[in-house]
Amino acid sequence: MLFDFEELAARDRYKLMVSTIVPRPIAWVVTQDDTGRTNAAPFSFFNAFSNDPPIVVIGLDHRLGGGEKDTASNIRLNGQFVINLVAADNLDAMNVTAIEFPHAVDELHQAGLTTIPSTKIKPPRIAESPVAFECERFTTMQISNNRVLVLGRVLAMHIRDEAVLDAAKCYVDTPMLDLVGRMHGGGGYLHTRGAFDLPRILEKDWVLRD
Ligand SMILES: Cc1cc2nc3c(=O)[nH]c(=O)nc-3n(C[C@H](O)[C@H](O)[C@H](O)COP(=O)(O)O)c2cc1C
Structure with missing residues (x-):
């Protein structure tokens, strides 16, 4: 079945894209406004795009x-944000922080979450999350009237101690993090348990087909 994105309504393009581009990691973003008021919300238009420089991207609509x-608006004001990753244990709290509260409401408080100060930026990280990236705005792309892509440069990363296998070699026990991803539909999610290995094929081992 062909879907012509030049003909489809934005809502239908959204449905088709989020139903198929799965699973998506979730950026659980903490920012602060000018007065130091803290804000948190999840975003699954998110991924890592480069390690040199270390760049992550988040897509935000209105x-x-x-x-x-x-x-x-907080990132526009001061360019600083923490991307926390979401573990299975964090799902209920993450869902609370997705409520579109008025600006004055602190989602972290509503969700019963606690924070730890960041080392390089003002917004804190979420203590209950096993992984956090301290980021500063690299650039912002206004891609339409109501959608912006924020490219963030990672300044520092925190990983829960027990999930670090060998700090010198940067080996991480990824299954132990028990992260979740976003699937299709209004409330679809996926565990990262059940991962499997697929060894890469070297060109020298490949017999070309005639
Ligand atoms: C799992 C999940 C993923 C989401 N992904 C996005 C996203 O990629 N972009 C977006 O604009 N909103 C996304 N949302 C909705 C925002 O989290 C929601 O609008 C939130 O209230 C925004 O909060 P803020 O105004 O405090 O920034 C997502 C919500 C959930 C639950």
Whole structure:
């Protein structure tokens, strides 16, 4: 079946893309406004795109009622944010922080979460999350009236101690992190348990087909 994206409504393109581009990691983003008020929200238009420089990208649209999301306006104001990753244990709290509260409401407090100060930026990280990236804005791309892509440069990363197998070699026990990903539909998620290995094929081992 062919779907012509030049003909489809934006909502339908969204449905097709998020139903198939799965699983998506979830950036659980903590920002602060000018007064130091903390904000948190999850974003699954998210991934890593480069390690040199270390660049992650988040896609933010407008609030359902219109207007910039707090995460977008805070990053526009000061360019600093922490991307926490979401473990299975964090799902309920993450879901609370996705509620479109008024600006004055601190989602971290509503979700019963605690924070730890960051080392290089002002917004704190979420203590209950096993992985956090301290980021500063690399650049922002306004791709439409109501959607912005934030490219963030990672300045520092925190990993829960027990999941670090060998710090010198940067070996991580990824299954122990028990991270979750976003699937299709309004509330679809996926565990990262059940991972398997697929060794890479070297060119010298490949017999070319005629
Ligand atoms: C798992 C999940 C993924 C989400 N991904 C996105 C996303 O990629 N982009 C976006 O704009 N909103 C996304 N949302 C919705 C925002 O989290 C929601 O609008 C939030 O209230 C924004 O908060 P803020 O105004 O405090 O920034 C997602 C929600 C959930 C639950």
